[in-house]
Amino acid sequence: MAKYPFINEAAEYVKELDLKIEDMSDPILNRAEHRIEEALLYALVSTELRKEEIEISSFPVAVMMVASTADKLMKKRYALAEAKRIYELLEEESKDKILEVTRVFNWKIRTVDDKPPYEFALFFTNYLRNAARIQAKGWKLVNRVVLNGEVYLTKGNVARLLQEEVRVHIEKKLDVKEKVVLPQNVADRVERLRQAFTKQKGKIELEGFPKEVVISAFPPCVKHMYDEVASGHHLSHIGRFTLTSFLTNIGMTAEEVVNLYRSLSDFKERLTRYQVEHIAGGRGSRTKYIPPRCDTLRTHGVCTGMDEICERIRHPLAYYRRKLRTIKVKAPVE
Amino acid sequence: MSVKKIETQKFVKNKFSEYYQEHSSSIQPPTLIKKREFGFLMFKGKVMVRHQSFKDVDGLTKSLKTLVPSDAYYSSAYYERPEVKMEEKSWLGADLIFDIDADHIPTSCAKIHDTWVCSNCGIAGKGVLPEKCPACGEHRFDEKTWPCEVCLESAKNETIKLIDMLKQDFGFSSKETNLYFSGHRGYHIHVESEEVQPLDSMARKEIVDYIIGIGLETRLHGLIEEKLGERKAHILTGPSLEDPGWSGRIARGTYEFLSTATTSDLEEIGLKKKVIETLIQRKETVVESWKEKVPWGLIKGVDHASWRKIAQHGAEMQSAKIDTVVTTDTHRLIRLNNTLHGKTGLKKMEVPVTGFESFDPFKSAIAFKEGTLKIIVQDAPKFRLEDQTYGPYKNQQVELPTAAALLLLCKGMAKVKEDK
Numbered sequence: 001m002a003k004y005p006f007i008n009e010a011a012e013y014v015k016e017l018d019l020k021i022e023d024m025s026d027p028i029l030n031r032a033e034h035r036i037e038e039a040l041l042y043a044l045v046s047t048e049l050r051k052e053e054i055e056i057s058s059f060p061v062a063v064m065m066v067a068s069t070a071d072k073l074m075k076k077r078y079a080l081a082e083a084k085r086i087y088e089l090l091e092e093e094s095k096d097k098i099l100e101v102t103r104v105f106n107w108k109i110r111t112v113d114d115k116p117p118y119e120f121a122l123f124f125t126n127y128l129r130n131a132a133r134i135q136a137k138g139w140k141l142v143n144r145v146v147l148n149g150e151v152y153l154t155k156g157n158v159a160r161l162l163q164e165e166v167r168v169h170i171e172k173k174l175d176v177k178e179k180v181v182l183p184q185n186v187a188d189r190v191e192r193l194r195q196a197f198t199k200q201k202g203k204i205e206l207e208g209f210p211k212e213v214v215i216s217a218f219p220p221c222v223k224h225m226y227d228e229v230a231s232g233h234h235l236s237h238i239g240r241f242t243l244t245s246f247l248t249n250i251g252m253t254a255e256e257v258v259n260l261y262r263s264l265s266d267f268k269e270r271l272t273r274y275q276v277e278h279i280a281g282g283r284g285s286r287t288k289y290i291p292p293r294c295d296t297l298r299t300h301g302v303c304t305g306m307d308e309i310c311e312r313i314r315h316p317l318a319y320y321r322r323k324l325r326t327i328k329v330k331a332p333v334e
Numbered sequence: 335m336s337v338k339k340i341e342t343q344k345f346v347k348n349k350f351s352e353y354y355q356e357h358s359s360s361i362q363p364p365t366l367i368k369k370r371e372f373g374f375l376m377f378k379g380k381v382m383v384r385h386q387s388f389k390d391v392d393g394l395t396k397s398l399k400t401l402v403p404s405d406a407y408y409s410s411a412y413y414e415r416p417e418v419k420m421e422e423k424s425w426l427g428a429d430l431i432f433d434i435d436a437d438h439i440p441t442s443c444a445k446i447h448d449t450w451v452c453s454n455c456g457i458a459g460k461g462v463l464p465e466k467c468p469a470c471g472e473h474r475f476d477e478k479t480w481p482c483e484v485c486l487e488s489a490k491n492e493t494i495k496l497i498d499m500l501k502q503d504f505g506f507s508s509k510e511t512n513l514y515f516s517g518h519r520g521y522h523i524h525v526e527s528e529e530v531q532p533l534d535s536m537a538r539k540e541i542v543d544y545i546i547g548i549g550l551e552t553r554l555h556g557l558i559e560e561k562l563g564e565r566k567a568h569i570l571t572g573p574s575l576e577d578p579g580w581s582g583r584i585a586r587g588t589y590e591f592l593s594t595a596t597t598s599d600l601e602e603i604g605l606k607k608k609v610i611e612t613l614i615q616r617k618e619t620v621v622e623s624w625k626e627k628v629p630w631g632l633i634k635g636v637d638h639a640s641w642r643k644i645a646q647h648g649a650e651m652q653s654a655k656i657d658t659v660v661t662t663d664t665h666r667l668i669r670l671n672n673t674l675h676g677k678t679g680l681k682k683m684e685v686p687v688t689g690f691e692s693f694d695p696f697k698s699a700i701a702f703k704e705g706t707l708k709i710i711v712q713d714a715p716k717f718r719l720e721d722q723t724y725g726p727y728k729n730q731q732v733e734l735p736t737a738a739a740l741l742l743l744c745k746g747m748a749k750v751k752e753d754k
Contacts, residue, residue, distance in 0.1 A: 124504060125529050128537035142544045143554040147578040149505025233466065234473040238659070265454055265472070299539055299548055299658050 002052045003089050004101060005059035006169060022183050024061055027051070031058035033189050036066060039081030040074065040197045047085060063173050065190050068180035074197055075174040083167035090159035095119060098158055105165050109158070118145065118152035122161070127151040130164035135314055209250045210324065217327060219319035221297060222246050224304045232263045238292070238300045241279065245291045246316055248280040291316045338749050345750045346743050347377045349736070350674055351402045353701055358399060362671045362684075363391040365526060369412035369426060373667045374403035375676065384667075387417040404676030407667035410524070412531070420665070427531030430538065431668055432545070433660040434492045435520035436485035443484035447715045450475040478746065480715060481519045481678060486695055489520040496523060496654035497687060499545055503579050508687060515695045517675030517682040522668065538662045545661075547580070547653035552645045555581040557630065559638060570631030570638050572645065575624060580649070585624075587648030592629075593621050603647045609640045674701055679740035696720065700737045707739035708732070708751040714742050 024032075031054050038045050048055055059082075066078045090098060095111050098120075102109050108123035124146060131139045145152040153161070182190065218226060225235055225243045235243065247257050257276045261267055281288030293315050297303045309326075313319045364370055372386040372394065383401070388394045398406060409416065410431045414424035436445075444461050451458045454472035466473050497513070500506045500523070510527040533541075543549055557572035573581035575589060591599075592613065600610040612635040613620065623629040630641055660666055669675070669682045680699040697720050711727035718724070719738050727742075731751060734742075742748035 123529070125533060125537070128533065128540050132536045132540050137549060137551055138554055140543060140549045141540045142547060142550045142580060145579050145581065146503045146544070147505075148502070228473070231471070233471060265474070295543075295549070296539060299542055299546075299662070301658075 002049055002055035003047060004086065004104075005056050006104070006166060021061060021064060021186060024057070024186075027054050028057050028061060029186065029189065031055070032062040032065060033193065035059070035062045035082075036078060036193050037196070039078045040193065043077065043081050043084070045081045045085040047089060063170065064180060065182070065186065065193075067174045067176045068182050068187070068190055069194055071194065071197070074194070075171060077197075079167050079170035079174060082170050083163045086166045087159050087163035090162055091156055093159075095155065098155065098162075101162060102158070105162075105169070107165075112152065115145070115152055117154055119155050120153045120158050121147075121150035122153055122158070124149055124151050127153075127161065130161040130168075133164055134160070209320070211251060213247070213250060213252055214320075214324060214327070217320050217323035218246075219310065219316045219323075220307055221302055221304045222291075222316055225302075226260075229260055230263065232265065234264060236300075236302070238297075239302055240275075241289070242291045242297065242302055242316070244276055244279045245289045246320075248276070248288070249290055249317055250320055254280045339746075342743055342749050343377050346679070346740065347402055347404075349679070349702065349740060350377075350404070351399070353674060354395070354398045354402060357672070357701075358395040360672045361391065361395050361398065363388075363394055364408050364670070366412055367391065367394070369414070369416060371409040371411070371413060371416040371423070371667070372397075372670075373407040373409075374398075374401050375405040375407070376401065377404045377676075380404075385417055385419065398673070404674075406670045406673040408670050410666045410668055411664055425664070428533075428664045428666075430525035430527075430530040430533070430541070431660055431666060432496060432523040432525075433516070433520065433657040433668075434489050434496065434522075434655065435516070435518075435657055436481075436489050437479070437519065438657055439485075439488045439492055439655045441485050441488040443482055445479075445485070447480035447482050448477060450477040479519065479677075480717075480745070481695075482715075483696070483718065485519055490690070490693070492654045492656070493521045493523070494690065495652065496545060496656060497690075499654065500525065503544075504541075511687070513685045513687050513690065514671060515680075515683050515685055515693070515699050516669060517680045517699060518677050521685070522682075524668070533664075535662050535664050538664065542656065542658050542661045544580075545654050545656055546658070547649055550580060550584075550646075550649055552584055552642055552649065555584050557584070557642065557645055568638075570641055572630035572641075583652040584645050584649045587650070587652040588629075588645050589621070589624050589648070591644065591648045591651060592617065603643050605640050605643060609636050612636055675744075677744055679737065679744045702736040702740055705736045706733050707736055709734065709739045709742060709748040710751050711742055711748040714745075714747045717741070 031048070035045050035058060062078070066075055069075070090101065093101075099109065099111070105126075107126045109126070110121055111119060112121050113119070124141070127144075128141065131141070137143060141151070215223070215226070222243060225239050228235060229243065244257055247260070248254065254273070254276045257280075258269070258273050261272050261276075262269075279289045291297075292300075292302075294303065294310070294313070297316070309319055309322055313322060367388055367390060370387070371384065372388065373382055373384045374386065374397070375382050383403075386397065388397070409428075411428040412426040414426060416423060440462075446461050448462070449458060449460050450463050452467040452470065452472050453474040453476060455467060455470040457467060457469045459468075463475060463477055467475070493513070497511070500511055501508075506525055506527065510525055512524045512526070514522040514524070516522055552572070555573050556577075557570070559568040560571050561568055573585045575585045576582060577585060595613070597610055597614060600613060605613075612633060616633055620629045620633065623632055631638065660668075671682055671684060674681050679701060680695070681701045683699050685693050685698075696718055700719060708731065710729075710731050711725075712729060714725050714727045716723060716725045717738075719735070719741070722735075722738075724734060724738055739748070743750065
């Protein structure tokens with residue numbers, strides 16, 4: 001339970017103790033703060049098993065503390081670090097223990113012994129839910145042994161998939177709608193963590209693109225579509241969406257994007273403006289769309305072939321960011 | 335639109351109306367009809383009436399009878415409120431849909447029966463739609479496609495490969511997997527199971543990549559160089575015919591390819607001259623070797639890189655060419671079973687998987703079985719319906735059985751002859 005505090009039993013345990021955050025002792029708060037600090041600064045969380053009740057209770061407290069911030073990145077980092085901790089522990093566990101953890105998430109899984117090196121067979125929808133977010137080629141379903149609805153996996157594979165499941169599970173817990181109000185002493189701790197994280201973030205994050213659009217930094221697929229449209233040629237629906245969302249994300253105004261489409265023979269100003277503004281997040285749902293990821297573009301035949309930078313990124317916007325650096329355009333720091 | 339065209343459209347609509355009056359009892363509502371969105375493409379102006387919903391099949395058939403659409407669709411998705419606008423429908427899940435259309439398959443007829451006209455410069459051509467106009471570079475065309483037998487046979491072959499993957503690899507039962515003729519140039523498969531309903535578009539994309547073999551690495555299916563004993567030599571080992579999933583498919587694809595490959599087939603995949611000669615000369619040995627174990631690395635003179643190319647090509651032949659967009663779209667509208675296809679006057683219909691190989695769409699999918707019609711055909715290729723062949727026709731008046739005449743009218747290849 002101390003190792004895997006997200007398991008229902010652990011939640012029950014915390015409930016039984018009827019602990020309120022106001023009553024938390026300093027050792028628990030210290031450990032919770034430490035969990036978050038480790039996650040944010042070093043991207044890992046250690047496991048301390050000597051004092052079980054502290055270990056168990058500190059997890060929901062830490063979750064509450066992180067949830068109280070509105071910082072999406074902070075939430076992501078924390079969830080990822082806790083999930084990685086689980087992965088490392090699971091790799092060393094017995095098959096039975098692993099099965100027990102998968103039951104928390106209602107996986108359809110069984111152990112197998114006739115197909116070495118595989119030890120588990122997992123129902124493909126459970127597999128896809130988690131593996132679709134892992135990038136390495138070996139995780140693509142097409143590169144796995146799939147038989148009768150089951151994907152064959154090693155123990156290490158299952159541990160890695162559980163990491164994803166746990167990460168999403170914790171992210172959901174952190175994503176609370178109503179504001180979390182903490183007692184002052186706990187709020188102070190959160191504020192301290194937030195400041196340390198902001199400092200750290202400034203170092204590693206270079207958010208924002210230069211004001212001017214740098215065409216020479218476009219990925220090959222976007223450059224191709226851009227040239228096509230500029231010379232009056234039509235794009236597929238996905239092509240149009242990709243180009244439009246790419247351009248609005250790197251700082252082109254909706255007006256400028258609309259003008260780009262003006263050279264098309266069947267250009268309809270009102271309709272184009274509506275669509276562009278919708279993608280740019282100015283209309284309707286107010287969500288700003290980002291372009292599809294590289295593997296999606298490959299599936300739908302938008303990818304025109306990869307260059308060296310493509311090999312190292314998974315998203316057209318990441319390409320732009322990376323290429324900008326190489327052509328020495330300084331991105332303004334936020 | 336010319337007066338003649340409008341008249342023809344009205345005429346076709348009347349025929350469709352007759353069909354829905356007489357055959358309304360054959361309309362099969364989708365499962366959980368209340369949670370589905372319906373859409374109707376109207377003859378007039380080709381506008382789509384969307385966001386329709388029905389409590390039961392009676393409401394649906396009533397709409398078909400009164401609206402008389404050229405095409406009728408329903409959503410693969412289930413919604414809490416299918417009748418409201420998209421953002422407010424509240425998505426509950428969706429069936430898993432596959433669309434195999436001749437448009438996405440290279441066929442031996444080379445689509446010579448299809449014609450296209452560039453929307454910009456007006457230049458016309460026959461066959462597969464070019465990527466851009468050879469004269470002006472435009473990407474948009476008016477195309478006229480034709481459901482030829484070769485096209486439909488190719489679509490059938492792809493469908494058979496798809497069914498095999500859905501059953502063997504994904505383990506879907508016959509009950510969950512329904513096969514349909516689309517009414518035009520292909521087949522649809524609907525997988526209805528609680529397990530697949532919640533899959534998001536990303537998970538569905540992985541299924542698409544699996545079916546088409548996108549991102550497939552032969553290396554990850556055991557085609558690897560293994561060090562042999564103490565010696566420095568590395569030997570190539572790989573999957574065998576009876577392996578499950580893609581491993582077996584790579585082996586079987588390679589086997590089939592090498593059993594029939596000609597010199598030019600081997601040239602096309604980029605093998606060197608020497609390698610090709612060796613493979614042709616020793617074809618027997620290679621084919622025989624599968625019975626014992628596997629041929630990988632067996633023959634002197636065929637290097638590992640060449641084997642990899644062969645295996646990759648063999649795998650490609652095993653993939654099923656589905657429309658990628660249809661399967662990944664979790665809000666897709668799909669044609670309703672037993673309704674008419676506006677481009678042919680044939681009906682979309684369920685096809686039993688057993689016996690699919692001998693299914694004849696030009697016989698079974700005929701909706702109009704009685705009477706004849708007099709029409710003026712501008713230009714039509716030779717074609718067959720049931721056991722009768724017709725055409726080719728060029729600027730002539732003919733009297734044809736209703737189904738044959740409607741096919742040409744729907745395709746815009748003919749006009750009605752007023753019989754007054």
